[in-house]
Amino acid sequence: MSQVEERLHALGHTVPEVVPPVASYVPAVRDGRHVYVSGQLPLSAGTLAATGTVGTGEGCVVPEQAAALAELCALNAIAACKSVIGDLDQVERVVKLVGFVASESGFTGQPGVINGASDLMKAAFGDAGAHARSAVGVAALPLGAPVEVEAIFAIRES
Numbered sequence: 405m406s407q408v409e410e411r412l413h414a415l416g417h418t419v420p421e422v423v424p425p426v427a428s429y430v431p432a433v434r435d436g437r438h439v440y441v442s443g444q445l446p447l448s449a450g451t452l453a454a455t456g457t458v459g460t461g462e463g464c465v466v467p468e469q470a471a472a473l474a475e476l477c478a479l480n481a482i483a484a485c486k487s488v489i490g491d492l493d494q495v496e497r498v499v500k501l502v503g504f505v506a507s508e509s510g511f512t513g514q515p516g517v518i519n520g521a522s523d524l525m526k527a528a529f530g531d532a533g534a535h536a537r538s539a540v541g542v543a544a545l546p547l548g549a550p551v552e553v554e555a556i557f558a559i560r561e562s
Contacts, residue, residue, distance in 0.1 A: 406491055406492040406493040407492075407493050408482075408492035408493060408495065408528050408529060409492060411527060411528050411530075412479075412482075412527075412528050415527055417479055417524075419479065419482055419483050419486055419492070420448075420449075420479065420480065420483050421483065422480075422483045422484050422486070422487040423444060423445070423447050423450075423480050423483070423484070424450075425442070426445075426546060426547065427546075429442050430442065431444075431484035431487060432484040432485055432487060432488045433488070434488045434489065434559070437496075437558055437559050437560075437561060438499070438556055438557065438558055438559065439485045439488050439489060439556070439557040439559060440554075440556055441481045441484045441485055441554055441555040441556070441557070442484065442554060443502075443504070443546075443552040443553065443554040444477045444478075444480035444481045444484060444552065444553050444554065444555075445477060445480070445545070445546065445547060445549040445551075445552055446473035446474070446476040446477050446480075446549060446550070446551060447476075447480060448476060452547055452548070452549055453473055453476060454469065454473055454549075454550055455547070455548035455549065455550065456506070456548065456550055457506045457507060457508045457511075457544075457550065458470040458505050458506060458507055458508060458511060458513075458517060458550050458551070459507060459508025459509075459510070459511040460508070460511070461508050464508050465550040467513050467516055467517055470505065470517040470520070470550050470551055471516065471517050471518075471519060471520030472520055473520070473549075473550055473551045474503060474517055474518050474519075474520035474521040474551045474553060475520040475521060475523070475524045477503075477521055477551055477552060477553035478501070478520070478521035478522075478524040478525055478553055478555070479524060480553075481501075481521075481553055481554070481555040482525075482528060485555070485557050489559055492528075494559050494560050495529060495532065495557050495558070495559060495560075496532060496558045496559060496560045497529075497532045497535070497557070497558040498525045498529055498532065498533045498534070498535040498555065498556075498557055498558075499535060499536065499556040499557060499558050500535055500536045500537065500538075500555065500556045501518070501521055501522060501525065501535055501536075501537045501538075501553060501554070501555050502537070502538045502540070502553070502554045502555075503517070503518030503521055503537070503538065503539045503540065503551065503552070503553050504540050504541075504542050504545055504551065504552040504553075505517050505518065505539065505540070505541050505542065505550065505551055506542055506543070506544055506545045506548075506549065506550050506551070507541035507542065507543075511541065512541070514539040514540060514541045515539045517539070517551060518537065518539040518551075518553070521553045522535070522537060525555075
């Protein structure tokens with residue numbers, strides 16, 4: 405077990421199997437020293453953990469729940485990276501995260517929601533988990549997901 409996986413295990417997480425694509429793409433691609441991870445949804449054991457838009461209105465996914473879903477997206481991004489490189493201790497740095505939040509009209513808390521993903525990366529990779537980031541509100545996401553996260557990882561040179 406890698407040190408990254410040990411840190412995640414201490415937080416109660418296990419790196420899952422990579423989520424199979426839901427359309428015409430691959431979960432991750434390595435190009436030189438970088439791994440580009442496709443957008444990951446909050447899927448657990450093949451099932452979407454929640455659907456809907458994020459906000460404070462009736463029937464919305466509340467921001468705190470959405471942050472936990474963003475954490476699940478990040479865990480799936482780590483799994484996609486691992487599927488390409490094998491050993492997560494080869495990650496030199498989390499370079500960038502892009503988080504998408506299906507947002508109720510007027511909702512502006514996207515950064516707080518995507519903190520769920522950012523905080524997991526920092527916990528998993530330590531200082532190397534600090535990254536550049538965008539948090540974007542959108543009208544809808546695939547399968548009705550409330551959040552989606554994509555990532556770029558830098559890999560140590562062999």
